Each structure stands twice: as structure tokens, then as C-alpha cells.
Amino acid sequence: MTQSPPRTNLAFLGQDGWEQFAPDSLTLPWNEFIPIVPTHKQLAFLLLLCREAFYGGAAGPGKSVGLLAAALQYVHIPGYAAILFRQAYTDLSLPNALMPMAQEWLAPTRARWDEKAKTWHFPSGATLTFGYLDGPRDRFRYQSAEFQFVGFDELTQFREADYIYVGFSRTRRLLTSDIPIRTRSASNPGDIGHAWVKQRFITEGIRKGRVFIPATLDDNPYIDQEEYIKSLQHLDPTTRAQLLRGDWTARTEGGKFRREWFEIVDVSPSIANRVRYWDLAATEVSKRSRDPDFTVGFLMSEVGRKTFYIEDIRRMRATPATVEDLIVQTAKLDGKAVAIYMEQEPGASGVNTIAYYRSVLAGYTFYGVKTSGSKEVRANPVSSQAEAGNVKLLAGPWINEFLDEIEGFPSGAHDDQVDAMAGAFEQLTAEEDEEVVIVYDVSREVNLDLV
Ligand SMILES: Nc1ncnc2c1ncn2[C@@H]1O[C@H](COP(=O)(O)OP(=O)(O)OP(=O)(O)O)[C@@H](O)[C@H]1O
Ligand SMILES: [Mg+2]
Numbered sequence: 001m002t003q004s005p006p007r008t009n010l011a012f013l014g015q016d017g018w019e020q021f022a023p024d025s026l027t028l029p030w031n032e033f034i035p036i037v038p039t040h041k042q043l044a045f046l047l048l049l050c051r052e053a054f055y056g057g058a059a060g061p062g063k064s065v066g067l068l069a070a071a072l073q074y075v076h077i078p079g080y081a082a083i084l085f086r087q088a089y090t091d092l093s094l095p096n097a098l099m100p101m102a103q104e105w106l107a108p109t110r111a112r113w114d115e116k117a118k119t120w121h122f123p124s125g126a127t128l129t130f131g132y133l134d135g136p137r138d139r140f141r142y143q144s145a146e147f148q149f150v151g152f153d154e155l156t157q158f159r160e161a162d163y164i165y166v167g168f169s170r171t172r173r174l175l176t177s178d179i180p181i182r183t184r185s186a187s188n189p190g191d192i193g194h195a196w197v198k199q200r201f202i203t204e205g206i207r208k209g210r211v212f213i214p215a216t217l218d219d220n221p222y223i224d225q226e227e228y229i230k231s232l233q234h235l236d237p238t239t240r241a242q243l244l245r246g247d248w249t250a251r252t253e254g255g256k257f258r259r260e261w262f263e264i265v266d267v268s269p270s271i272a273n274r275v276r277y278w279d280l281a282a283t284e285v286s287k288r289s290r291d292p293d294f295t296v297g298f299l300m301s302e303v304g305r306k307t308f309y310i311e312d313i314r315r316m317r318a319t320p321a322t323v324e325d326l327i328v329q330t331a332k333l334d335g336k337a338v339a340i341y342m343e344q345e346p347g348a349s350g351v352n353t354i355a356y357y358r359s360v361l362a363g364y365t366f367y368g369v370k371t372s373g374s375k376e377v378r379a380n381p382v383s384s385q386a387e388a389g390n391v392k393l394l395a396g397p398w399i400n401e402f403l404d405e406i407e408g409f410p411s412g413a414h415d416d417q418v419d420a421m422a423g424a425f426e427q428l429t430a431e432e433d434e435e436v437v438i439v440y441d442v443s444r445e446v447n448l449d450l451v
Pocket of ligand 2: 063064065153
């Protein structure tokens with residue numbers, strides 16, 4: 001039974017900036033289980049038939065309500081299955097969160113709740129399940145399930161890998177119907193996933209067929225805006241801008257890089273001055289150190305003292321022997337024209353490591369580099385060149401991880417790529433006559449202590 005939605009004003013469709021949302025059809029799948037009159041933005045979200053869409057913006061415009069309504073749009077059709085995720089179970093069950101909201105909507109209907117499976121069963125046989133993904137292995141719990149709708153609320157709390165795995169591999173079309181396959185999400189800016197969500201939906205967005213519905217508090221006539229704005233006044237300016245205006249560009253103070261500064265190019269320059277800069281990780285992954293930094297080898301080139309290209313990033317966490325294999329293999333691939341620099345850790349083991357690599361890389365131009373000053377200060381010169389548009393990125397599979405890290409710098413979980421970039425840039429721009437490198441005598445006895 002497809003009921004018409006309650007009457008709502010469609011005049012905004014086709015207005016400035018809304019052309020891309022003009023729907024193919026104004027027949028909106030609707031049923032007795034959705035007890036709301038949608039706001040304009042919610043309606044735009046519910047009319048979308050595309051594979052992937054994101055409702056992102058300020059706090060309070062009705063994103064979670066929109067997601068729940070979207071999940072319920074086809075529950076009158078036999079075989080339909082929808083799932084809604086929050087990052088943790090407690091997030092689903094808090095007051096005003098998705099599960100209590102669904103309870104309020106569905107308890108008075110003919111739908112039945114299965115507490116154990118966290119699933120609503122509808123008279124048609126359709127289902128709506130609630131799930132969470134707070135550990136790296138949680139996604140495998142949903143392995144055998146198949147859904148036509150996968151929704152994520154507060155998407156910036158998720159890892160991109162989980163979003164892609166669950167949002168795309170678990171979906172399957174029903175043979176007997178033409179229900180669209182939909183992955184839908186909603187979020188405020190900020191949190192650990194800010195950078196990848198922004199890259200996916202705002203930077204790449206519609207070019208990759210992903211629709212972004214921006215929303216602000218003004219879009220929600222159901223909320224006491226004045227009260228709400230007052231409640232945000234105690235927040236710092238960045239968080240306030242993120243929550244109030246849904247501002248995806250507002251960053252925590254101290255941020256040195258923006259992903260849009262880096263033009264992505266398909267070919268590297270044929271004639272350039274090239275360096276490969278290695279920053280070795282000090283620790284391996286262990287029970288005590290689950291997320292240590294990576295060993296990074298950064299290949300950067302310079303053309304005509306004014307344009308810089310990031311050509312390749314090798315990044316791994318491994319035993320010293322495997323790291324050594326990578327460094328040697330990379331040197332062979334780069335060729336002898338590329339000078340190799342390696343950051344020298346303080347103390348005797350740093351001296352030994354450099355001496356050791358000098359012998360391993362015999363035949364290549366190899367230098368150890370002692371660094372000084374804070375990581376943030378060292379990142380300044382390359383940051384200002386990047387802001388001026390002078391640093392380009394060669395297209396490669398490592399681009400997103402790199403852009404995520406630099407945008408999160410200095411407050412993100414890792415800074416190894418920023419360090420290696422700053423080091424490579426420093427070497428490329430060092431004056432010829434300036435003594436910036438230390439060459440070690442390899443005839444000394446060396447100790448193979450690499451970490
Ligand atoms: N179409 C609607 N009809 C009635 N009430 C609505 C509607 N849309 C939103 N609301 C109400 O507005 C308030 C905010 O909605 P919701 O929780 O969906 O916003 P949100 O964008 O998810 O907010 P947050 O950023 O805090 O997660 C809720 O109290 C909700 O019940
Ligand atoms: Mg919400």
C-alpha cells in the first residue's frame with residue numbers, strides 16, 4: 001500500500017542550487033509507518049533514488065528523522081530489509097536517538113519489535129534492524145545479511161573502510177521488485193571521520209554520483225531555534241561553526257593544510273630534481289602500542305624552483321628486515337638519479353642505523369639528516385607553498401590517506417607523512433652550499449639495531 005505523503009511544499013525544488021536534486025519522479029514511496037510531515041530538505045532526501053547520498057550539516061535540522069523515514073520508505077514491500085547503524089550500541093539507545101525514535105513511531109502500528117535481534121518486523125515481512133560497528137571486527141557480524149537500505153547516522157564517527165564494507169557489500173537488489181538500492185548517511189562536521197566524509201561527499205560529491213544535501217537549523221521548523229543556538233554558545237568557535245552552520249571548512253585552530261590546496265595531476269614531470277625521504281618508525285605494532293607511526297618514504301620533485309610534485313608515498317608498519325627490503329626495492333625502482341635521505345634518530349642507535357643503510361644502499365646517493373625544531377614549525381614552509389597552489393599530487397592509491405592525515409595535522413592520530421613531506425621539501429629547497437647533510441663513514445662497525 002503506497003500512501004501519499006502528507007502535503008508539503010515542493011516549490012524549493014529547481015531553485016538556486018537545487019537543480020541537482022530535481023527528482024525523476026514525484027511519486028514518493030510512503031506508508032503508514034512514517035508518521036511525520038517531512039521538512040523540505042527531508043523531502044529532497046526521501047525523493048532521491050541514487051545509490052549514495054549524504055545529509056550533512058548543522059546540528060538539529062532533522063537528519064536522524066530523515067534517515068529513519070528513508071529506511072522505512074519501502075517496509076510495505078515483502079522481502080525489503082533495511083539497517084541503520086550508529087557507531088556504538090549506546091548511541092542507538094540514548095533518548096532522542098534512532099531506536100527510541102523508532103519505538104515512538106512504530107509501537108502504535110502493526111509492526112513488531114524483536115529485542116534480541118534489534119529488529120522491527122512489518123506485516124509485509126519486511127524488516128528494519130539496528131546495528132553498530134564500534135570494533136574493527138564488528139562489520140563481519142553483518143556478513144551474511146543482505147539489505148536494500150543501509151543507513152549510517154553520525155557518519156563522521158565511522159571509519160571509511162567500515163562504511164564501504166557494510167554500505168556496499170551487504171546490499172543486494174530484490175529480484176521481484178525495483179526497490180532502489182540505497183546507502184544513506186547523515187552527520188555533523190567534525191570528529192575522526194571529518195576528512196574522509198568531506199572528501200567523499202563535498203570535494204568529490206556529485207562528480208562521483210554522490211548527492212550531498214546540506215542542511216542547517218533554519219531547515220527545521222520543528223525545533224526551538226533560539227533555545228538551541230543558546231545551548232551552543234559555550235562551545236569553541238570552530239565546533240560552534242561546525243554545529244550551527246554545518247561548516248565543513250571550519251577546522252580546529254592550528255590546522256596547516258587543506259586538501260583542496262593540492263591539485264591532483266595524472267603525470268609526473270619528465271625533468272625534475274627528485275628526492276626520496278625516509279622517516280623510519282620508532283616502534284612496531286604491539287599490544288602496548290596498537291597504533292604507532294608508520295615508516296614513510298616520500299618521493300618529491302621540484303621543477304624550476306617553484307613547482308613541487310608529490311610523486312609517491314611508501315608507507316608501512318613492519319619488522320626492520322621487511323622495512324629494509326622495502327627501502328632497497330624502492331631505491332631500485334626510483335633509480336640512481338634520485339637522492340635518498342633518511343632522518344637520523346637521536347643517539348647512538350640513530351648513528352648506527354644511518355651507517356648501516358649507507359652500506360646497504362651503496363651505489364646510491366644517500367644522506368642521513370639530523371632534524372631540529374618542532375614538527376609544526378618544520379611543516380610551515382611546505383604548508384605555505386601548498387597554500388599558494390605550488391604543490392601538486394600525482395594520482396595514486398595513497399592520496400586519500402595522505403590528505404586525511406595532513407588535514408588532521410597537528411591534532412590527528414598520525415603525522416608521519418607530514419614529517420616526511422616536510423623533510424623532503426627541506427632537502428629539495430636547501431641551498432646548495434648550505435651544510436644540511438651528514439655523511440657517515442661506513443667503515444665503522446655497525447650495530448643492526450634499527451628500531
Ligand atoms: N519532519 C519532522 N516532523 C516533526 N519533528 C521533526 C521533524 N524533523 C525533525 N523533527 C524534530 O526536530 C528535532 C531534531 O531532529 P533530528 O534529531 O532528526 O535532527 P538531527 O539533524 O539529527 O540533529 P543532531 O545534529 O542533533 O543529530 C527532533 O526533536 C525531531 O523530532
Ligand atoms: Mg541526529
